[in-house]
Amino acid sequence: MNNFTFYNPTRIHFGVGQIEKIKSEIPANARVLVIYGGGSIKSNGVYEQVSSTLAEYKWFEFSGIEPNPLYDTAMKALDVIKHHNIDYLLAVGGGSVIDATKFIAAAALFVEENHNNDPWDILTQQLKIKAALPFGTVLTLPATGSESNSGSVMTRDDNKLFFGSVHTYPQFSILDPQTTLSLSNRQISNGVIDAFVHTVEQYLTYPVNAKIQDRFAEGILQTLIEEGSCVLNDQNNLEIRANIMWSATMALNGLIGVGVPQDWATHMIGHELTALHGIDHARTLSIVFPAVMKIKRKQKREKLIQYGQRVWNLCGTDDEIINQAIDKTVEFFQTMQVPTSLSDVNLGASDIDAILAKLKQHQMIALGEHRDIDLVVSREILEKAL
Amino acid sequence: MNNFTFYNPTRIHFGVGQIEKIKSEIPANARVLVIYGGGSIKSNGVYEQVSSTLAEYKWFEFSGIEPNPLYDTAMKALDVIKHHNIDYLLAVGGGSVIDATKFIAAAALFVEENHNNDPWDILTQQLKIKAALPFGTVLTLPATGSESNSGSVMTRDDNKLFFGSVHTYPQFSILDPQTTLSLSNRQISNGVIDAFVHTVEQYLTYPVNAKIQDRFAEGILQTLIEEGSCVLNDQNNLEIRANIMWSATMALNGLIGVGVPQDWATHMIGHELTALHGIDHARTLSIVFPAVMKIKRKQKREKLIQYGQRVWNLCGTDDEIINQAIDKTVEFFQTMQVPTSLSDVNLGASDIDAILAKLKQHQMIALGEHRDIDLVVSREILEKAL
Numbered sequence: 001m002n003n004f005t006f007y008n009p010t011r012i013h014f015g016v017g018q019i020e021k022i023k024s025e026i027p028a029n030a031r032v033l034v035i036y037g038g039g040s041i042k043s044n045g046v047y048e049q050v051s052s053t054l055a056e057y058k059w060f061e062f063s064g065i066e067p068n069p070l071y072d073t074a075m076k077a078l079d080v081i082k083h084h085n086i087d088y089l090l091a092v093g094g095g096s097v098i099d100a101t102k103f104i105a106a107a108a109l110f111v112e113e114n115h116n117n118d119p120w121d122i123l124t125q126q127l128k129i130k131a132a133l134p135f136g137t138v139l140t141l142p143a144t145g146s147e148s149n150s151g152s153v154m155t156r157d158d159n160k161l162f163f164g165s166v167h168t169y170p171q172f173s174i175l176d177p178q179t180t181l182s183l184s185n186r187q188i189s190n191g192v193i194d195a196f197v198h199t200v201e202q203y204l205t206y207p208v209n210a211k212i213q214d215r216f217a218e219g220i221l222q223t224l225i226e227e228g229s230c231v232l233n234d235q236n237n238l239e240i241r242a243n244i245m246w247s248a249t250m251a252l253n254g255l256i257g258v259g260v261p262q263d264w265a266t267h268m269i270g271h272e273l274t275a276l277h278g279i280d281h282a283r284t285l286s287i288v289f290p291a292v293m294k295i296k297r298k299q300k301r302e303k304l305i306q307y308g309q310r311v312w313n314l315c316g317t318d319d320e321i322i323n324q325a326i327d328k329t330v331e332f333f334q335t336m337q338v339p340t341s342l343s344d345v346n347l348g349a350s351d352i353d354a355i356l357a358k359l360k361q362h363q364m365i366a367l368g369e370h371r372d373i374d375l376v377v378s379r380e381i382l383e384k385a386l
Numbered sequence: 387m388n389n390f391t392f393y394n395p396t397r398i399h400f401g402v403g404q405i406e407k408i409k410s411e412i413p414a415n416a417r418v419l420v421i422y423g424g425g426s427i428k429s430n431g432v433y434e435q436v437s438s439t440l441a442e443y444k445w446f447e448f449s450g451i452e453p454n455p456l457y458d459t460a461m462k463a464l465d466v467i468k469h470h471n472i473d474y475l476l477a478v479g480g481g482s483v484i485d486a487t488k489f490i491a492a493a494a495l496f497v498e499e500n501h502n503n504d505p506w507d508i509l510t511q512q513l514k515i516k517a518a519l520p521f522g523t524v525l526t527l528p529a530t531g532s533e534s535n536s537g538s539v540m541t542r543d544d545n546k547l548f549f550g551s552v553h554t555y556p557q558f559s560i561l562d563p564q565t566t567l568s569l570s571n572r573q574i575s576n577g578v579i580d581a582f583v584h585t586v587e588q589y590l591t592y593p594v595n596a597k598i599q600d601r602f603a604e605g606i607l608q609t610l611i612e613e614g615s616c617v618l619n620d621q622n623n624l625e626i627r628a629n630i631m632w633s634a635t636m637a638l639n640g641l642i643g644v645g646v647p648q649d650w651a652t653h654m655i656g657h658e659l660t661a662l663h664g665i666d667h668a669r670t671l672s673i674v675f676p677a678v679m680k681i682k683r684k685q686k687r688e689k690l691i692q693y694g695q696r697v698w699n700l701c702g703t704d705d706e707i708i709n710q711a712i713d714k715t716v717e718f719f720q721t722m723q724v725p726t727s728l729s730d731v732n733l734g735a736s737d738i739d740a741i742l743a744k745l746k747q748h749q750m751i752a753l754g755e756h757r758d759i760d761l762v763v764s765r766e767i768l769e770k771a772l
Contacts, residue, residue, distance in 0.1 A: 001628055003401025008394070014645065015389025211612065211629045212636055215605025223597040242387055243597045246645075250598055255641075259400065259632075 001210035001259035008254050010148050011172040014246065016238070018174050019049045022090070025136055025172040030088035032059040033081060035101050037093045039063065044182035046140055050092055060084045065093065068274060068281070069100035071156035075119065077104045078111060081133075089135035091170075094187075095144025095194075098137050099152040102168040105132040123154055123161040132167040140179040142245040143191035143282065145198060145252025147173035158275040158358065175249065177241040185232050188244070189336045190282035192228040195248035196221065196332075197285040201264050202257040204293070204303050205369035210260045214306070217256045221311045223247045229335055265367035266292050269378060272358040279345055286338040287345065291385035292368075293326050295377065299370060342385050352382045387596035387645035394640050396534050397558040400632065402624070404560050405435045408476070411522055411558040416474035418445040419467060421487045423479045425449065430568035432526055436478055446470045451479065454660060454667070455486035457542035461505065463490045464497060467519070475521035477556075480573075481530025481580075484523050485538040488554040491518040509540055509547040518553040526565040528631040529577030529668065531584060531638025533559035544661040544744065561635065563627040571618050574630070575722045576668035578614040581634035582607060582718075583671040587650050588643040590679070590689050591755035596646045600692070603642045607697045609633045615721055651753035652678050655764060658744040665731055672724040673731065676716050677771035678754075681763065683708060685756060728771050738768045 013021040026032060032054060041047040051059075062077045080086070081104070091101035107119035109131045121127050139147040146152070151164035180188065203217035227243045234240060250256070269292075270284030279287075297304065301322070308314040308325030315321070333340045342348065356375050359365065367373035373381070399407040412418060418440060427433040437445075448463045466472065467490070477487035493505035495517045507513050525533040532538070537550040566574065589603035610633050613626045620626060636642070655678075656670030665673075683690065687708070694700040694711030701707070719726045728734065742761050745751065753759035759767070 001401075001625075001632070003404060005397065005399050005407075007397040011391065011393040013391050015387075018389060021391075209625045209629070210632075211609040212605060212632045215609060216602055219598060219601025219605055222601060226597065239387075239595045243595070246387070246596075246598045 001208050001213065002261075004258040006254060006258045007166070008148065008169065010170045012148065012175060012249070013172065014175045015242075016176055016178045018176050019046075019138060020053050021172070021174060022050070022053045022136065022138070026057065026088050026090070028056070030057060031084060031086050032057050032088045032090055033077070033084070033086040034059055034061045034090045034092055035065060035077065035097060035104065036061070036063050036091075037065045037067075037097050040182070041092050041140060044140070044179065046092060046138065046179050050090070050138060060086065065097045065100045067096050068155045068160070069096045069103075071103075071120070071123070071154050074100045074104050074107065074154065078108055078119075081108050087133065089133055091135060091137040092140065094139070094141030095146040098139070098146040098170070099144070099154065101135050101137070102132070102146070102150070102152040103154050103163065105135050106163070106165060106168055108133050120156075123156075123163050126163065129165050129167060132165065134171050136172040136174070137170045138174045138176075138179070139245070141183060141187060141191060142175075142180060142248035143194040145195070145249055147175065148249045148253040155275070159362070160271045160275055175245050177238055177245050180241045180245060181236060181238070185337065186280075188231055189338055190280050191248060192224055192231070192244060192336055193282040193286050193333065193338050195244075195251040196224045196228070197266055197282075197289055198251040199224070199256065200289065201266060202260060202262050204300055204307055205261040205263050206299065207302050207306070208260055213256050213258065213260050216250070218307075218310045220247050220251050220256065225311070225332055228332070232337065261369040263292075263369045265373045265381075268364045268367050269355070269359065269381065272355050272362070272364075276354060276358060277345070277347065283338050283345070286333045286336075286340055287342060287385055288381065290326060290330050290333070290340055291381045293329065294384050295381045296368065296373075297322060299372075342382070349383070349386060352379060355382060387594050387599065388647075390644040392640060392644045393552070394534065394555065396556045398534065398561060398635070399558065400561045401628075402562055402564045404562050405432075405524060406439050407558070407560060408436070408439045408522065408524070412443065412474050412476070414442070416443060417470060417472050418443050418474045418476055419463070419470070419472040420445060420447045420476045420478055421451060421463065421483060421490065422447070422449050422477075423451045423453075423483050426568070427478050427526060430526070430565065432478060432524065432565050436476070436524060446472065451483045451486045453482050454541045454546070455482045455489075457489075457506070457509070457540050460486045460490050460493065460540065464494055464505075467494045473519065475519055477521060477523040478526065480525070480527030481532040484525070484532040484556070485530070485540065487521050487523070488518070488532070488536070488538040489540050489549065491521050492549070492551060492554055494519050506542075509542075509549050512549065515551050515553060518551065520557050522558040522560070523556045524560045524562075524565070525631070527569060527573060527577060528561075528566060528634035529580040531581070531635055533561065534635045534639035541661070545748070546657045546661055561631050563624055563631050566627045566631060567622060567624070571723065572666075574617055575724055576666050577634060578610055578617070578630060578722055579668040579672050579719065579724050581630075581637040582610045582614070583652055583668070583675055584637040585610070585642065586675065587652060588646060588648050590686055590693055591647040591649050592685065593688050593692070594646055599642050599644065599646050602636070604693075604696045606633050606637050606642065611697070611718055614718070618723065647755040649678075649755045651759045651767075654750045654753050655741070655745065655767065658741050658748075662740060662744060663731070663733065669724050669731070672719045672722075672726055673728055673771055674767065676712060676719070676726055677767045679712050679715070680770050681767045682754065682759075685758075728768070735769070735772060738765060741768060
C-alpha cells in the first residue's frame with residue numbers, strides 16, 4: 001500500500017437517544033447557532049429534541065440551507081453569528097447542512113481575522129484557513145459522510161467547489177438511526193447510493209495490496225447491498241437504518257481511502273449533471289458509475305474481478321465475472337429505484353456537449369485514478385450512459 | 387447494534403520513511419524524553435533514525451522498559467522527567483514501551499498535581515486522571531494496538547493491572563513497516579496472534595446485527611490469516627509486514643468493538659499464565675482461545691458458524707462448520723509456530739489450581755460476554771486446554 005497519514009478526531013455518539021449527549025459536548029457557556037435546512041427536522045421531532053437538550057444554553061437558529069448548499073445562503077449566517085456573538089455551531093440535518101456549517105465555521109473566523117478577507121477565496125483559491133468555529137452535528141440523513149470528515153462542497157451559480165481543512169472536522173456527531181425513519185424512500189435510496197459510490201471511488205481502481213482497506217470497503221459494499229435491498233420494503237426497521245447509517249459514515253471518514261489510489265471521476269462528472277439539470281447528487285452517481293466501469297474495464301480489470309468475486313460471490317471466467325459484476329451493480333441500483341442511464345432522467349445525446357463544456361470550464365480534464373479521463377473519455381462515458 | 391461512543395484522535399503516519407514526521411508533530415521547543423526497551427532499536431537502525439530526526443530538539447532518553455512493563459521501572463522515569471523538565475514523551479518500541487509511556491505520562495502529572503499522590507492508585511483504584519503529558523509513538527512491533535488506543539497494562543509483582551484515559555491517546559504514531567523487518571519469527575508470530583485474538587474477543591460472541599463491525603473484524607482476521615501464513619517464509623516482504631502492521635492497529639483501535647458485546651476471557655486467563663509462568667502474552671492466548679471456543683461453543687454458536695462460513699469459507703452442517711472452524715483456527719496457530727495447549731509449554735493438570743487461585747485473587751470470576759465464566763468454567767477451559 002502507499003504511504004499515508006490518517007487522522008479523524010470527531011467523537012461519534014451512535015444510537016437511539018444519543019441527542020442528549022450534546023450537553024456533554026458543547027461548553028455550558030457557549031453561544032450556539034443551530035443550523036438546519038428546510039424544516040423537516042420540525043416535523044420529525046428532531047428539532048424538538050435538540051431544543052429541549054439546549055434548554056439551558058443561549059442558542060439561536062439559522063434555517064434555509066438548501067440541498068447542494070448555496071454560498072450566498074451560508075454568507076447570510078455570518079451576520080447572525082456576528083450579531084449574536086456566536087461561538088459554537090450545531091448542524092442538524094444531512095450532508096448539505098453539515099457541509100454548509102463547515103464553510104460557515106471557517107468563513108466566520110476568516111472574516112473576523114481581517115474584514116477585507118473575502119470568504120469566496122477559501123473556495124476558489126483553496127486557501128489554507130487557520131481556524132474555524134467549533135461545531136458539532138446531529139445527522140438525520142445518512143449519505144455523505146460529512147459528519148465524520150473535514151470536507152465540504154458548496155455551490156454558487158453552476159459551480160460546485162470543494163474545501164476542507166484540519167480545522168473543519170466536527171467536534172462531535174450524533175448518529176441516531178431513529179431520526180432517519182421519517183426519510184422518504186427517495187432520500188434513503190439516495191443515501192445508500194451515495195455511500196456505495198463513495199466506497200467504490202476508493203476501491204475500484206487498481207490493486208496496491210492494501211488488504212485491510214480492500215476488505216473494509218468490501219464489507220461496506222456488502223452491508224449496503226444487504227440492507228439497501230431490504231430497506232425500502234421494511235421501512236420501520238431500526239436495525240437496517242443503523243447499519244446503513246454506520247456504513248455511510250465509514251464510507252467517507254477517510255479510513256478506506258488511506259494508502260490506496262482513488263478515482264472520483266463519477267463524482268466529478270455527476271456534479272455537472274446536478275449543476276446543469278438539478279438531478280439529485282446520488283442519482284447522478286447511479287447514472288455515471290456503471291458507464292465508468294464499462295469504459296474503464298481494462299484499467300480496473302483486477303479490481304473488477306476482485307469486486308465480483310468477493311462482493312457478489314461470482315465465479316466463472318474473468319470476463320464473465322466482470323460482466324456479471326457490472327450487471328449486478330446496475331440491478332442493485334435499480335432495486336434502489338434510482339436511474340441508471342441518462343435516458344432514465346430524460347437526457348440524451350444532444351445534452352452531452354453541454355456537460356463536457358462544463359467539465360472543461362472546471363478543468364476536469366484529467367480524472368480518475370490514472371488521471372487519464374480527459375474530455376474524449378468523458379464523452380465515451382456519457383455516451384455509454386445514454 | 388448497541389449504542390456506543392467512538393473517539394480516536396491519534397494521528398497515524400504510515401509507511402517507509404515516516405519517522406521524519408516526528409518533526410511536524412512535536413513542538414520545536416519541547417523537551418523530549420525518548421522511552422524505549424532493551425536496546426533492539428539500537429541494532430535495527432530505529433534509534434539512529436529517531437535521534438537524527440530529533441537533532442534540533444532538547445532530548446533525553448530512558449531505556450529498560452520490560453516486556454510486560456513493570457510499574458517500578460516506569461516510576462524511575464518520573465525522576466528523569468522532573469530532573470530534566472520534560473514536557474513531551476516519545477515511545478519507541480512495541481506495546482510494552484507504549485503502555486509504559488502512557489502510564490508515565492499520566493503518573494508524571496498526577497504527582498505534579500499533588501506530591502502526596504501515589505501513582506499506584508491510578509492502577510488499583512481506577513482513578514480518573516485529569517491530564518497526562520503529551521506523547522507520540524514510533525511502533526516497531528505490530529501486535530497490541532497500543533499505538534492507537536488509550537489503554538495500558540502495567541505489571542507489579544504478579545499483578546497485571548489495566549488503566550486507560552481519554553488523556554492517554556498518543557498524539558501521533560509512526561508506523562513504518564520497515565522497522566519490523568528485524569523482528570524475530572517469534573516476535574512477528576506473537577504479534578499476529580495477539581492481533582488475531584484481539585479481533586475475536588470483540589467478534590466471536592453473539593450476534594447483535596452489527597454488520598459493519600462484523601465485516602471489518604472478518605476482514606482483519608482474513609488478512610492476518612493470509613499474511614500470517616506467509617510471513618515466516620517470506621521474511622523480507624515489506625507488503626506483508628505493512629498489512630500485518632495495519633491489521634494489528636485496526637484490531638484494537640476501538641473501531642470493531644463499538645456497539646457489540648465483547649468477551650476478553652481468553653486475555654484474563656492468559657494474563658495469569660504470563661504472571662505465573664512467564665509465558666509470552668500472545669502464546670497464552672493461543673493456548674487458551676481454542677479451549678474457550680470449545681467450552682463456550684453453545685453460547686457462541688451463531689457467531690462460530692458465521693466465522694466458519696465467512697472467514698474460513700466452510701460449508702456443511704452447522705456443527706461441521708463449527709468443528710472445522712475450531713480446527714482451522716488451531717491449525718493456523720500451529721502454522722504460526724505458537725503453542726496451542728498447556729502441554730505445549732510443559733504445564734499440566736497439576737498447574738490449574740494455582741491459575742484459578744490467581745483468577746480468584748484478581749476477582750476474575752465473571753468473565754466473557756455473558757459474564758458467566760466463573761471459576762468452575764475457567765477450570766473447564768483450562769482442562770480443555772491441557
